[in-house]
Amino acid sequence: MIIAVASGKGGTGKTTIATNLAACLDPPVQLIDCDVEEPNAHLFLRPVIRASSEVSLPVPRVDLSKCTFCGECGTFCRFNAIVAIGSQVLTFPELCHGCGGCVRVCPHNAISESSRVLGTVEEGVSGGVQYVGGRLRIGESMSPPLIRAVRSKASSKGAVILDAPPGTSCPMIASVKGVDYCILVTEPTPFGMNDLVLAVEVVRSLGIPHGVVVNRAGWDRGEMEGLCRREGLEVLLTIPDDRTIAEAYSRGEMLVETHPGYRERFLGLYERIRRHVEASCSTRTAQKQSMIG
Amino acid sequence: MQHAHGAETEHDRIREIVVVSGKGGTGKTTLTACLAALAHRKVLADADVDAADLFILLEPTIERRWEFRSGAKATIDKGLCTQCGECAALCRYGAISPQYAIDQIDCEGCGLCARYCPAGAITLEQRVAGEWYLSRTCYGPFVHARLGIGEENSGKLVSVVRHYARVTAEERGYGWIIVDGPPGVGCPVISSITGSSLVLIVTEPTLSGIHDMRRVADLASHFGVPSAVCINKWDLNREVSADIAECCRSRRIPVVGKIPYDRTAMQALVSRRVLVEYDPRCEASIEIRASWERVQALVQGSASGDGE
Numbered sequence: 202m203i204i205a206v207a208s209g210k211g212g213t214g215k216t217t218i219a220t221n222l223a224a225c226l227d228p229p230v231q232l233i234d235c236d237v238e239e240p241n242a243h244l245f246l247r248p249v250i251r252a253s254s255e256v257s258l259p260v261p262r263v264d265l266s267k268c269t270f271c272g273e274c275g276t277f278c279r280f281n282a283i284v285a286i287g288s289q290v291l292t293f294p295e296l297c298h299g300c301g302g303c304v305r306v307c308p309h310n311a312i313s314e315s316s317r318v319l320g321t322v323e324e325g326v327s328g329g330v331q332y333v334g335g336r337l338r339i340g341e342s343m344s345p346p347l348i349r350a351v352r353s354k355a356s357s358k359g360a361v362i363l364d365a366p367p368g369t370s371c372p373m374i375a376s377v378k379g380v381d382y383c384i385l386v387t388e389p390t391p392f393g394m395n396d397l398v399l400a401v402e403v404v405r406s407l408g409i410p411h412g413v414v415v416n417r418a419g420w421d422r423g424e425m426e427g428l429c430r431r432e433g434l435e436v437l438l439t440i441p442d443d444r445t446i447a448e449a450y451s452r453g454e455m456l457v458e459t460h461p462g463y464r465e466r467f468l469g470l471y472e473r474i475r476r477h478v479e480a481s482c483s484t485r486t487a488q489k490q491s492m493i494g
Numbered sequence: 495m496q497h498a499h500g501a502e503t504e505h506d507r508i509r510e511i512v513v514v515s516g517k518g519g520t521g522k523t524t525l526t527a528c529l530a531a532l533a534h535r536k537v538l539a540d541a542d543v544d545a546a547d548l549f550i551l552l553e554p555t556i557e558r559r560w561e562f563r564s565g566a567k568a569t570i571d572k573g574l575c576t577q578c579g580e581c582a583a584l585c586r587y588g589a590i591s592p593q594y595a596i597d598q599i600d601c602e603g604c605g606l607c608a609r610y611c612p613a614g615a616i617t618l619e620q621r622v623a624g625e626w627y628l629s630r631t632c633y634g635p636f637v638h639a640r641l642g643i644g645e646e647n648s649g650k651l652v653s654v655v656r657h658y659a660r661v662t663a664e665e666r667g668y669g670w671i672i673v674d675g676p677p678g679v680g681c682p683v684i685s686s687i688t689g690s691s692l693v694l695i696v697t698e699p700t701l702s703g704i705h706d707m708r709r710v711a712d713l714a715s716h717f718g719v720p721s722a723v724c725i726n727k728w729d730l731n732r733e734v735s736a737d738i739a740e741c742c743r744s745r746r747i748p749v750v751g752k753i754p755y756d757r758t759a760m761q762a763l764v765s766r767r768v769l770v771e772y773d774p775r776c777e778a779s780i781e782i783r784a785s786w787e788r789v790q791a792l793v794q795g796s797a798s799g800d801g802e
Contacts (some may be wrong), residue, residue, distance in 0.1 A: 209545045211518010211677040224503075238678035239516050239709060241702040270695065279566065279605050281620075300586055300604035337714045342649060342681035366678050367518040370544040374599055374644045390763050392523065392547040401544060402643050419762050434684035444730075444755075451700035 202478055203361040205235075205380040207404075209396025211367035212310050213386045214416035214440070217450060219364035220245040221457045223330045225467040229359030232327075234334035235376035236346050236366040237320055244453045248325035248332035251307040256297040256335070257316035258343070263290045267311035274303035274312060283312075295342065319347045324354065331356065343374040352376070360471070369399045377404065381478045383411040384437065384470075389421035401432060410481050412474070415443040438470045508663050509793045510656075510671040510690040512541070516706030518677035521726040524759060525782065526674040527551040528770045530633040532741040532786045536670035538631065539659035540638040541652045541686040543624065548674045551768050554629030554636045557787060562624040562639065566603035568596050574615035581607035599644060616801065624651055628658065635662050639683055649685035656686070664682045679713045684737075687714060692793050693721040693748070699734035704741065711747060722792055724751035748792060751785030753778050 206219040220242050223232040226448035234242040261274070261283050268290055281288065282297035296316045303344045305449045320337040323346045335351035337344050344366070352375075355361045377383050382418040383404045387397040401416035411448070415425055429436050438445070450461040457464045504795035513526045526548060530538050533602050540548040540551050568589075570581070582590040584744035585607055608616040612651075623646070637659040639651050659671050675686040675693075687693050693714040697707040707723065714721040723742050728735045735752070743747045762772035770779045 211515075211545075216739070236678075238680045238683075239518075239702075239706040241517070241705065244701045246706060255589075277605070277609065279603060298602050298604060300602065300606050300608070302582075302606040305584070305606065306609070337680060339679060339709060340716045342684050344678075344680045357590055367613040368544040369643055370641055370648045370682075371644070371646045372678075372680065373544075378599060391550045391761070391766050392763070394548055395550060396545045399643065406643060420760055442760075447727075447730060451698075451703075451734055481795060 202340070202382070202477065203324065203355060203363060203380040204474055205363040205365050205377040205383045205409075207383055207400060208367055208386045209369055209398075209400035210387070210392050213307040213388045213393060214248045214414070215367070215386050216241045216245065216364055217386060217416070217456060218386050218414055219362050220387055221455055221463065222467050222471060223360075223362040224328070224455055224457055225464050226249035226360050226471060228329040229331070229356060230329060231331040231333065231356045231359065231361045233351060233361060233363045234332075235348050235351055235357060235363055237337040237344050237351065238334035238366060239335055240334045242364050243332065243334055246327035246330060246332055247453075248330070252324045252327040254322055255318050256320055256322055256347050257318045258297065258346055259301065260294040260299065260317045260435070261312050262315040263292065264311045264313065265290070267309045269309055273306050273308060277302050277306045289486060298349055306407050319343060322351055323349075328407050333393060344372045348372060350373040369403045374403065374407070377409060378407055380409060382474050383409045384414055384474070385411055386414045386416055387425070388417045389415060389419075389425040394425060396427070398432070401434065403419060403494065410477055412437040412477070414418040414438045414440070414470075416440045437468035437473055444471070495536050505664050507661065508669060508671060508694070510660070510673060511692050511694055511789065511793065512673040512675050512690045513694045513696060514675035514683060514687065514710055515677060516679060516710035517702050519695070520703060521753075521759075522677075522695045522696050523547045523551070523674050524695075524763060524769055525696055525724065525726070526672060527768045528779075528782045529672045529786055531768045531770050532783060533670050533672055535668040536634050536672055537659045537663045537666070537668055538634060538636040539655050539671060539673045541673050541682065542653055542676040543639045543641045543655065543682065544652045544676070546638055546640060549636075549638055550766060552631040552633060552636055554627070554631045555628045556629045556640065558628045559787045560626050561622045562626055562641075563620055564623045564650050565599045565645075566605070566620050567598050568603065568605070568607050568616050568618050570594050570596055571617070574613050576613045576615075578612060581601055582610055598734045621645070623647055626651065626654055626658070628662065634668075635666070637662060648676075649681040652682045652685035679709050683710070683713065684717070687719050688717050690719055692789065693719050694789060695721055695723045696726055697723060697738060698726050699728055699738060700732040701734065701747050703751070704734060706736050708736065709739065711745060722750045722789065724750045724753065725749065725757040726753045728752040728800040730755050748788075750788040750792065751781055753781045753785070
């Protein structure tokens with residue numbers, strides 16, 4: 202079962218929820234940090250890294266001895282990553298999406314592929330938690346292929362908790378697409394509520410079952426509760442605004458270790474999600490069977 | 495990076511401050527809104543196009559809107575498709591299902607399938623990926639945008655927003671552009687900072703805050719843009735704050751502000767008000783005003799460099 206932890210707004214507590222949830226569960230459990238731009242889960246789990254590998258994207262390499270500067274490659278490429286000008290072929294590897302089109306359209310077989318490093322994937326262990334995390338190379342703009350590489354390490358056994366990047370665009374989608382459940386972490390501020398609505402729109406359009414964790418609760422006058430009721434969102438867990446929690450976080454400490462009662466609350470959260478996922482799975486199976494029947 | 499041809503002096507006269515953080519939720523938008531209230535003769539821009547929040551505090555009246563057309567997605571005409579499998583074999587994004595439907599999320603719009611479909615059944619269609627706006631606010635003109643849910647090319651939309659903010663500043667003869675940046679270090683952040691006058695990094699004294707600040711500071715130096723740091727809630731963890739200051743010193747990045755943990759900031763936010771206006775006398779407001787003075791001095795080149 203894959204559970205993603207996402208939010209529209211950054212800094213609402215995704216990593217706190219993801220790492221604490223993973224740390225409470227019985228093995229096998231895996232924590233996958235998909236926030237490859239600013240990975241933070243390792244700061245809390247402090248895993249022992251066992252393996253690290255580079256992830257790259259194929260980009261064109263032109264053999265000038267074969268090239269006739271016909272310009273076919275540049276005409277084809279929609280990302281302006283290759284262009285023939287006079288007796289030169291310029292490539293802009295940072296713009297390349299790695300589709301392989303230029304290689305294929307070149308009438309003279311002058312183009313082959315080299316690679317551009319997007320970042321690294323690290324795998325390790327932290328107590329009973331298997332850790333996987335990606336790290337985008339500084340200066341690299343394209344994170345979704347790296348996120349997909351990180352996600353490809355998801356285990357088919359046990360619980361997989363996935364820490365997603367903030368926002369609602371391609372990096373967030375690449376992280377949550379196809380998961381069994383998505384926890385949306387928010388805070389009761391106008392920013393938190395605005396971005397929650399956007400994130401809900403994303404998970405609904407992807408057909409992902411979801412629920413809400415309200416962090417730093419206690420600031421609003423019932424607006425968050427009203428929003429969740431109007432939108433039909435289930436509030437799975439509420440964490441009060443508490444400076445001692447913020448201080449523990451600042452030191453990289455785990456809430457389930459510093460604040461009594463939270464282990465049970467996270468286990469309860471997991472149980473609720475597990476029942477949801479099982480219920481929606483059996484509904485889907487029943488639907489399929491009735492369609493076949 | 496839209497340098498107006500033959501107008502280098504105009505380009506250089508305008509100072510563009512981009513507020514980023516690496517880590518989300520450190521206070522970018524709260525600080526940007528304060529700068530909006532403090533700076534004179536400025537254009538405001540929100541470059542966080544996929545979770546834009548600055549509008550909530552600036553309460554803009556939209557004066558003009560434009561469609562943002564960018565990228566393309568393939569579609570298969572089922573009537574022409576012979577299900578030969580050529581497209582699926584070529585597609586590196588796994589965007590073509592066994593039923594010959596194109597996954598609109600996975601499709602990158604490269605056009606390889608359309609080019610090689612023997613039946614000519616595939617076409618590429620340009621998309622309206624979002625909208626962008628020029629608005630009036632009581633703080634000045636505001637350029638902002640909304641990227642469609644799940645859309646790509648946020649970097650291009652950021653470039654459009656920044657370009658139009660600059661055009662607006664030039665037209666009106668304003669000297670400042672204040673940009674609320676996105677979190678992270680990827681595509682939209684790169685588009686937000688390249689060619690700007692100063693990257694103002696808002697961080698917080700947490701292990702994540704310092705970790706993410708380092709990465710975004712690396713990014714700024716990778717693109718040759720000067721940066722400065724503002725530590726928000728600096729007294730939440732004085733040890734980590736000292737580490738941040740030390741890290742900045744070793745990198746020669748000036749620390750222009752140390753904003754205290756002040757519950758007034760949260761009260762202002764839930765009241766949808768700009769902090770320095772909501773309570774100009776609170777500790778955080780006092781330090782934010784001082785920080786803005788230091789930023790101005792820094793950008794105008796008269797600061798000694800350490801900002802303290």
